[in-house]
Amino acid sequence: MSLQNFREETRDWLQASCPEEMRLGSVHFEDAYELYRTDAALAWRDAAASRGWTAPTWPTEYGGGGLDRDHARILSEEMARIKALPPASGMGLIMIGPTLLEMGTDDQKQRHLPKIVSGEAQWCQGYSEPGAGSDLAGLQTKAVLEGDQFIINGQKIWTSGAQHANWMFALVRTDPAAPKHDGISFVLLPMDQPGVTVKPIKLISGSSPFCETFFDNAVAQREDLVGELNKGWTVGKRLLQYERNGTSRQAPKKKQAPKNKEGGQKANKKQSQNAYAKIAKQYLGEDQQGRIADVGARAQVLQQSMQERALALTTQRVLDESKTSGAPGAATSIFKLVGSSLAKEGSQLKSTLRGTAGVAWEGAGYSNEEIESTHAWLRDRAVTIYGGTNEVQMNIIAKRVLGLPD
Numbered sequence: 001m002s003l004q005n006f007r008e009e010t011r012d013w014l015q016a017s018c019p020e021e022m023r024l025g026s027v028h029f030e031d032a033y034e035l036y037r038t039d040a041a042l043a044w045r046d047a048a049a050s051r052g053w054t055a056p057t058w059p060t061e062y063g064g065g066g067l068d069r070d071h072a073r074i075l076s077e078e079m080a081r082i083k084a085l086p087p088a089s090g091m092g093l094i095m096i097g098p099t100l101l102e103m104g105t106d107d108q109k110q111r112h113l114p115k116i117v118s119g120e121a122q123w124c125q126g127y128s129e130p131g132a133g134s135d136l137a138g139l140q141t142k143a144v145l146e147g148d149q150f151i152i153n154g155q156k157i158w159t160s161g162a163q164h165a166n167w168m169f170a171l172v173r174t175d176p177a178a179p180k181h182d183g184i185s186f187v188l189l190p191m192d193q194p195g196v197t198v199k200p201i202k203l204i205s206g207s208s209p210f211c212e213t214f215f216d217n218a219v220a221q222r223e224d225l226v227g228e229l230n231k232g233w234t235v236g237k238r239l240l241q242y243e244r245n246g247t248s249r250q251a252p253k254k255k256q257a258p259k260n261k262e263g264g265q266k267a268n269k270k271q272s273q274n275a276y277a278k279i280a281k282q283y284l285g286e287d288q289q290g291r292i293a294d295v296g297a298r299a300q301v302l303q304q305s306m307q308e309r310a311l312a313l314t315t316q317r318v319l320d321e322s323k324t325s326g327a328p329g330a331a332t333s334i335f336k337l338v339g340s341s342l343a344k345e346g347s348q349l350k351s352t353l354r355g356t357a358g359v360a361w362e363g364a365g366y367s368n369e370e371i372e373s374t375h376a377w378l379r380d381r382a383v384t385i386y387g388g389t390n391e392v393q394m395n396i397i398a399k400r401v402l403g404l405p406d
C-alpha cells in the first residue's frame with residue numbers, strides 16, 4: 001500500500017474509531033491513570049489493539065502493528081490532526097516493553113508483550129527506595145533465590161501508578177556482599193499477591209500518583225529474571241534510557257500555513273497564537289498591534305516558546321539521525337534535563353500570567369482552567385525530580401556524553 005493510500009485509510013479509520021472524549025490533544029500523566037480507565041478510553045484502546053496500533057512499531061508476532069518508520073509517522077500525524085490521545089499509555093509501552101524487546105528472552109516476550117499491547121498488563125516501576133533515590137545503586141530490597149522463585153523483602157517508594165498496576169519491574173539486591181553496582185538483579189513480579197502492599201502518597205497538588213510499596217516474602221519467578229543474575233544494573237540503566245527518551249512516538253512535523261498569491265506564508269492568528277500568548281492576552285490585554293500588552297510578559301512568552309520549539313526540533317533531528325539503531329542512548333538525559341526544566345517553567349509562567357487567578361485553589365469565583373493551572377503548577381514542581389533528578393542527568397551528561405573525568 002502506498003503511503004498516500006495508507007494515510008487516507010488511516011484518516012478514515014481514526015475518524016470512525018477514536019471517541020470524541022479521547023480527542024484532547026494531551027493529558028498530564030497524573031490524570032492519565034483515571035482517564036484511561038473510562039469506557040471511552042477502553043473502547044479506543046481495544047479498537048487500536050485490534051490493528052496492533054497501541055504499539056504500532058512493535059513486531060506483529062507480539063501483537064504490535066509492525067509499521068515501519070514512515071507508516072508510523074503518518075499514523076502519528078493523523079492522530080495529531082484530530083488531537084487523538086494515544087490509545088494506550090503507561091510504563092509497559094514506554095519502558096519495560098522496549099527493554100524486553102531488546103534484552104528479554106523469547107519466552108518473556110511471548111508472555112508479556114501481547115498483554116501490554118492489549119492492555120491486560122499494567123506496569124509500575126520498583127526502583128527508588130527511602131534510602132536509595134538519586135543513589136539508586138544503594139538499594140537494599142533483598143531477593144533470595146529459592147528453587148525457581150525469588151523471595152523478596154524490602155520497600156520501594158515513588159512507585160508511580162502502583163495502585164493501578166498488576167505487574168512491576170524491579171531492581172533487587174541478590175548478592176549483598178558484592179560492590180553496590182554489582183549484585184543487583186532485574187526481576188518482574190505480579191502485584192496481585194499477598195506479599196505486596198501498596199500505600200498511595202497524597203501530594204500537595206491533591207493527587208496521589210506515587211506510592212510506597214512494601215514486600216513481605218513477595219515472589220518473583222526465576223523465569224522472570226531479565227538479563228543475568230547479579231547483572232541487573234545494566235538492564236536497569238537501559239530501561240532508564242527508554243524512559244528518558246520520551247519520544248517513543250515521533251512528534252509530527254509542524255504543518256505550514258497556506259501560501260498567499262506571492263508564494264509567502266499567510267499569517268494565521270489562531271494557528272500562531274500559542275497557549276502562553278492566549279493566557280497573557282486574556283489577563284494582561286493586547287496593544288494596538290494585537291501583541292501582549294505587557295512588554296515583560298511578551299518577552300517571557302517569547303523565550304519560553306522558542307526554547308520549547310528548539311527542544312522539539314532537536315528531538316526530531318536526533319530521531320531522524322538514529323534511524324539505523326532506533327535505540328536511545330545516554331544523550332536522552334539531555335532531553336530529560338531540558339524537557340523537565342521547561343515543563344516546570346511553563347507551568348510557572350502560566351500561573352504568573354494569570355496573576356492572583358494563577359494561585360486559585362477552589363471557589364465559585366474561579367474557572368476550571370484557573371484551578372487546574374494551580375494544580376499543574378504544584379505538581380510540575382516535581383518533574384525535575386522524578387525519573388532522575390536534574391543533578392543526576394547532569395552527571396550522566398558530563399560522564400557519558402561529554403566524556404569528562406570523574
